[in-house]
Amino acid sequence: MGMPLEMNWMIVTKGKEEKVVDKENYYILTKEGYRLYPLDIAVVEVRKEKQTATIGLAEIKEMKWKDGYTTITYVLKKLNGVN
Template identity: 40%
Template sequence: MGTPINFDTVLRTEGKEKRIDSKENIFQLELQGYHLFPLHQVIDITRAKDTDEIGRAIIVELTLKEERTICTYQLVSLSSVN
């Protein structure tokens, strides 16, 4: 049986991101299941599925284990604070 995996080009946070380095604007987000994102490329960030972009980020690290994905990203621009 194969392993389900999602290929994503937009990072959807649902407000669950955690700041891990305030100087460099580094955040970490844990997602259920396996997700692949483009690494070291600027991608859009949204809060929810059908909402507008709130910023742009660069994924710097992905860890896939135990049916979850830990995504570490650097926020490079912010469109809105809400």
């Protein structure tokens, strides 16, 4: 039995990101499905929607798979505008 897996080189938040209270510029995002992101070595684009402009750049620090969902923790390295 296989497991569907999607590789992502961009974070698309759709406004569902949550700020980590005790760490500056850290966010958590949970997405449906199993997704693979580059960890700690690459800076990836952050967008609200797939077709919109880049709002910033982030480094993904942690990724968890559980019950058909992927949760990532990322730190914003650069913000292109005001949220």
